[in-house]
Amino acid sequence: MxxxxxxxxxxxxxxxxxxxxxxxxxxxxxxxxxxxxxxxxxxxxxxxxxxxxxxxxxxxxxxxxxxxxxxxxxxxxxxxxxxxxxxALPDEECTICRGAGIRTDAIGQEYGYDQPRDPDTGKGGCNGCSGTGRTPAWExxxxxxxxxxxxxxxxxxxxxxxxxx
Ligand SMILES: [Zn+2]
Structure with missing residues (x-):
């Protein structure tokens, strides 16, 4: 668009x-x-x-x-x-996991985003915020x-x- x-x-x-x-x-x-x-x-x-x-x-x-x-x-x-x-805008709460850092919906369960991110493998955690629960300001x-x-x-x-x- x-x-x-x-x-x-x-x-x-x-x-x-x-x-x-x-x-x-x-x-x-x-x-x-x-x-x-x-x-x-x-x-x-x-x-x-x-x-x-x-x-x-x-x-x-x-x-x-x-x-x-x-x-x-x-x-x-x-x-x-x-x-x-x-x-200077503060990070915002991730809209996909609502700040939890993991997503427990069907997609999250299918792809393993429902487990906390493993810092060694980089696997797991919400895919919207890399498991941190925060995302950069929309702007x-x-x-x-x-x-x-x-x-x-x-x-x-x-x-x-x-x-x-
Ligand atoms: Zn998230």
Missing amino acids: GMDVYGKAPTTDAGEYFRNNVWWWHPLADFLLTTYPDLTEACTYWHSNDGDGLDAATSLALAEAIERDLASGKVAEYARRYEAEVG THYPFDAENVKGFAAFLRGCGGFEIC
């Missing part, structure tokens, strides 16, 4: 199409919405596949704003802050980096307006 972003009147190869899977798309959309509220407000549905988007002039203005912030290091700074915030699944922003800026510059599908 992902977000397919189509250029409406592309003038460059990069402007024809941009794709992020959902894990990459949501942090990117959040970055755009919080950093450029004036330039992004014409599009309501940034987070869904509803065909919403921006016109050619706004896409170009947004591309220029992003490129300016890429050059100044502002995007890299945002990425550092984002990573630090996500990295760690959502990556963000300046390179992805750069790719989207290149798309924006040449797309002639876009739709998120």
Whole structure:
């Protein structure tokens, strides 16, 4: 599952199409919405596949704003802050075993996940958390980096307006 972003009147190869899977798309959309509220407000549905988007002039203005912030290091700074915030989130209780470290359901019994993990063999224990009962915070699944922003800026510059599908 992902977000397919189509250029409406592309003038460059990069402007024809941009794709992020959902894990990459949501942090990117959040970055755009919080950093450029004036330039992004014409599009309501940034987070869904509803065909919403921006016109050619706004896409170009947004591309220029992003490129300016890429050059100044502002995007890299945002990425550092984002990573630090996500990295500081505490681990969560494993949703498969509810923190027990073993799973006693039918699958757990079939595959031996219902026994505590043996530290020597690495066998046993809940397969969702390697038997620890804890998993990284959900937000760690959502990556963000300046390179992805750069790719989207290149798309924006040449797309002639876009739709998120
Ligand atoms: Zn678990």
